[in-house]
Amino acid sequence: MLTAVELRAAVPNVAGDAPGEACHFPQPGEQGTAVKGCTEENSVFVDSFLYDDEAMEALHEAEPPQLSRSYCPDVAKPKECLPLNFLSHSLDLQELGFIFSSRCLGDLKGRTICDVGSRLGPVLWGAYHLSTAERIVGVEMNGWFCDLQRKIVKSRNLGDRIAVIEADICSEQGQKQLREADVVVLHNVFEFFGDAAAIERCWTTVRACVSRKGQRLVTVPSLEEAIKKIDASRAPNLREWVAEIPLAYPEKEVDPEQAQAQEQEGEVAEDDSSDDDDEDEDEETEEFTSIKMYVVK
Numbered sequence: 001m002l003t004a005v006e007l008r009a010a011v012p013n014v015a016g017d018a019p020g021e022a023c024h025f026p027q028p029g030e031q032g033t034a035v036k037g038c039t040e041e042n043s044v045f046v047d048s049f050l051y052d053d054e055a056m057e058a059l060h061e062a063e064p065p066q067l068s069r070s071y072c073p074d075v076a077k078p079k080e081c082l083p084l085n086f087l088s089h090s091l092d093l094q095e096l097g098f099i100f101s102s103r104c105l106g107d108l109k110g111r112t113i114c115d116v117g118s119r120l121g122p123v124l125w126g127a128y129h130l131s132t133a134e135r136i137v138g139v140e141m142n143g144w145f146c147d148l149q150r151k152i153v154k155s156r157n158l159g160d161r162i163a164v165i166e167a168d169i170c171s172e173q174g175q176k177q178l179r180e181a182d183v184v185v186l187h188n189v190f191e192f193f194g195d196a197a198a199i200e201r202c203w204t205t206v207r208a209c210v211s212r213k214g215q216r217l218v219t220v221p222s223l224e225e226a227i228k229k230i231d232a233s234r235a236p237n238l239r240e241w242v243a244e245i246p247l248a249y250p251e252k253e254v255d256p257e258q259a260q261a262q263e264q265e266g267e268v269a270e271d272d273s274s275d276d277d278d279e280d281e282d283e284e285t286e287e288f289t290s291i292k293m294y295v296v297k
């Protein structure tokens with residue numbers, strides 16, 4: 001599998017952004033989905049395909065640190081800093097392992113998979129190495145990322161199964177790929193890359209083109225979450241469109257030291273948490289719960 005270290009050298013920063021790329025955080029009062037509670041001020045992007053936990057720890061621990069853990073809402077009060085939220089534009093290796101396992105997509109022999117917004121290509125490399133999908137298509141609107149993906153496809157001889165298409169998913173070419181795919185992957189795809197009108201247009205296109213019975217969608221976050229802020233009168237009707245396929249999420253592996261620390265914290269926090277429901281508890285003990293799968297009815 002392509003190593004993250006090789007790719008790191010090709011991108012200009014830890015966020016894994018293309019040169020000159022600007023992400024769009026929805027502004028207060030603006031429609032368009034955002035990752036819960038994350039704002040431009042309290043969040044920072046670190047690409048988790050390029051930097052796993054260990055590599056990220058090394059950035060924090062570097063002298064001087066290459067990545068801060070906190071931010072100060074008031075620069076005049078440097079002691080009142082808060083922890084930063086870390087966001088990633090890419091799926092990491094563990095998430096890819098889950099998606100292409102029998103717990104999620106299972107056997108893809110002879111199938112076509114389309115990753116909408118393929119960026120650095122983790123889904124493409126994952127599909128190539130971890131599945132037997134016959135055709136693996138990345139549709140990406142950013143030309144710089146397409147060039148980078150194509151270079152890798154060429155240097156690694158992956159062109160027998162992978163195709164990279166530079167296009168907006170709403171274009172004719174993009175729509176064709178959506179219609180032809182057996183599996184469509186949508187990972188935080190439109191959230192940070194357009195305004196509310198663009199997000200709505202993209203989801204309307206996906207709804208119209210991924211409409212063949214049996215086509216599957218793998219999404220992060222859930223479709224409900226992703227379309228939440230689109231005006232209900234224009235948002236895709238999920239009940240008519242898809243059925244969710246329940247996934248067998250694995251239990252989180254527990255690091256004993258961390259568990260002990262959390263237990264101690266929990267003893268204090270427990271008094272505050274009154275009636276957490278079962279679902280929340282499951283999400284805390286299981287991995288990859290933001291990954292959802294649906295089948296078109």
Ligand SMILES: C[S@@+](CC[C@H](N)C(=O)[O-])C[C@H]1O[C@@H](n2cnc3c(N)ncnc32)[C@H](O)[C@@H]1O
Nearest residue numbers: 089090091117118119140141168169187189193
């Ligand atoms: C969060 S990244 C997902 C990366 C990759 N699919 C993964 O899961 O690791 C979303 C990507 O979608 C691209 N994108 C956003 N809107 C798009 C559109 N309308 N058509 C094609 N690509 C789009 C962005 O340029 C960005 O590279």
